[in-house]
Amino acid sequence: MKKIDYTSPKISKKAQELMDRDKRVLFGAHTRTREIPLVVDYAKGARVTDIEGKTYLDFGAGFAVVGTGHCHPDVIDAVNKQIKKLIHISGSDFYYEPQIELAEKLIKITPGKFNKRVYFGSSGAEAVEATLKIARHFTRRPRMISFIGAFHGRTFAGMTMSGSKKIQRARFSSLIPEVYHIPFPYCYRCIFDKTYPECTKKDFDGMPLPHCLSYLTDVVFERLIDPEDVSLILVEPIQGEGGYIVPPQEFLPALRKIADKYGIVLAFDEIQCGLGRTGKWFACDHVNTAPDIILIAKAIASGFPMSATVGKAELMDPEVNAMAWRPGAHGSTFGGNPVIAAAGVASLDIIENGLIENAAKVGDFLKQRMMEIMNRHKIIGEVRGMGLMIGIELVQDKGTKEPFPQCVTTNGKNIKEVITGECFKQGLILYGAGTSSLRISPPLVITQDDATGALRIIEEVITDVEKQLS
Numbered sequence: 001m002k003k004i005d006y007t008s009p010k011i012s013k014k015a016q017e018l019m020d021r022d023k024r025v026l027f028g029a030h031t032r033t034r035e036i037p038l039v040v041d042y043a044k045g046a047r048v049t050d051i052e053g054k055t056y057l058d059f060g061a062g063f064a065v066v067g068t069g070h071c072h073p074d075v076i077d078a079v080n081k082q083i084k085k086l087i088h089i090s091g092s093d094f095y096y097e098p099q100i101e102l103a104e105k106l107i108k109i110t111p112g113k114f115n116k117r118v119y120f121g122s123s124g125a126e127a128v129e130a131t132l133k134i135a136r137h138f139t140r141r142p143r144m145i146s147f148i149g150a151f152h153g154r155t156f157a158g159m160t161m162s163g164s165k166k167i168q169r170a171r172f173s174s175l176i177p178e179v180y181h182i183p184f185p186y187c188y189r190c191i192f193d194k195t196y197p198e199c200t201k202k203d204f205d206g207m208p209l210p211h212c213l214s215y216l217t218d219v220v221f222e223r224l225i226d227p228e229d230v231s232l233i234l235v236e237p238i239q240g241e242g243g244y245i246v247p248p249q250e251f252l253p254a255l256r257k258i259a260d261k262y263g264i265v266l267a268f269d270e271i272q273c274g275l276g277r278t279g280k281w282f283a284c285d286h287v288n289t290a291p292d293i294i295l296i297a298k299a300i301a302s303g304f305p306m307s308a309t310v311g312k313a314e315l316m317d318p319e320v321n322a323m324a325w326r327p328g329a330h331g332s333t334f335g336g337n338p339v340i341a342a343a344g345v346a347s348l349d350i351i352e353n354g355l356i357e358n359a360a361k362v363g364d365f366l367k368q369r370m371m372e373i374m375n376r377h378k379i380i381g382e383v384r385g386m387g388l389m390i391g392i393e394l395v396q397d398k399g400t401k402e403p404f405p406q407c408v409t410t411n412g413k414n415i416k417e418v419i420t421g422e423c424f425k426q427g428l429i430l431y432g433a434g435t436s437s438l439r440i441s442p443p444l445v446i447t448q449d450d451a452t453g454a455l456r457i458i459e460e461v462i463t464d465v466e467k468q469l470s
């Protein structure tokens with residue numbers, strides 16, 4: 001393989017000055033790269049404009065956050081109205097309508113026809129923290145199950161439950177004890193070298209069991225731990241940060257069966273894949289499987305910081321079940337903030353009124369066209385995903401599925417950096433995911449025309465990169 005002679009995108013003097021000021025005062029663990037040196041001035045819908053006035057098509061949505069698009073007028077209206085009435089009073093101690101209204105809406109749209117309760121936090125990781133506490137408090141069991149490739153945030157609970165990149169956990173020991181990571185069905189690169197659907201020949205109490213889950217039932221639960229010591233199974237119905245990986249349809253129902261058998265709380269982290277992105281309200285709706293707890297954040301308030309942990313009432317309300325956490329056991333000063341809750345109510349209304357259908361329609365179009373591009377190019381090994389959550393797996397060789405080496409350029413860049421950097425030069429914001437994938441996650445307002453424009457850029461860049469590599 002020839003090395004690419006790659007130059008990072010140009011940075012204007014004005015942008016460089018701001019980046020230098022930023023560098024002097026902001027912390028050094030940010031993952032910014034010189035491949036997307038974007039200094040933003042403003043954004044609207046699916047377009048972002050930098051301080052030089054150059055406009056980009058946004059295929060990242062601020063990491064799947066601005067589902068309703070940037071600065072949706074209805075969200076701005078809702079915030080403007082609320083901000084004049086009440087900005088803060090603390091929802092853990094007092095009552096106000098926006099928080100109640102948002103909780104009512106969430107209870108309605110989340111899967112499961114049972115009584116539910118909602119806890120509001122300010123970030124996805126706080127929903128993860130809350131989930132661990134709910135499950136441990138309710139079950140009084142110490143052990144937990146999570147997945148290789150998972151990403152659940154940066155707090156100690158989030159970091160402990162994650163299994164995506166070692167840099168995210170390195171030097172932070174000790175993590176929360178008693179968490180067992182098991183393989184996620186990343187079928188393209190199955191660590192057991194099995195092939196789907198042949199790998200689902202076994203069953204668990206009558207439910208087809210993907211082979212990788214038999215590692216849980218036959219190895220972890222037989223040799224390492226008693227399932228009755230396990231409080232929680234936490235899983236992303238589609239892995240996000242891990243590479244936009246969609247598990248086979250048997251996976252979540254099998255997990256449901258296992259959790260029910262042993263009285264384990266089953267929680268779905270839909271922080272990235274939820275709220276319409278996959279063409280249904282939630283990714284787990286595609287397989288009609290309801291968790292005991294669902295974690296929601298990112299798109300909930302169109303960019304205002306909020307998360308919601310929505311769970312069975314018995315897990316979260318001691319008046320329903322005495323094992324549930326009691327008043328004072330958990331809380332948050334900012335959680336359920338009235339202005340952000342108003343933005344949340346507006347966001348869910350917007351998503352409900354056409355964006356889920358749009359995600360399904362434009363998502364199908366994008367996936368179909370991306371597959372055609374894959375068939376024309378040798379460095380795309382797989383295109384996968386649902387709705388507007390599409391992963392593109394990059395490979396050196398389709399036959400062997402050999403990934404690219406860490407550095408493919410003369411100046412030390414990896415393949416994801418080259419492609420996202422070249423797309424950026426052409427006016428498209430695109431992110432990498434996992435070790436060797438690209439992620440397509442535009443705002444749900446994206447049009448078919450915008451999708452066509454983005455596909456053209458992606459194919460041109462891939463064609464050019466392939467030429468330079470051969």
Ligand SMILES: Cc1ncc(COP(=O)(O)O)c(C=O)c1O
Pocket residue numbers: 063123124125126128151152153154158236240241269270271272273297298
């Ligand atoms: C699936 C998933 N869970 C949890 C988180 C953490 O969310 P936050 O960064 O808001 O804490 C993320 C963030 O990317 C995520 O994708």
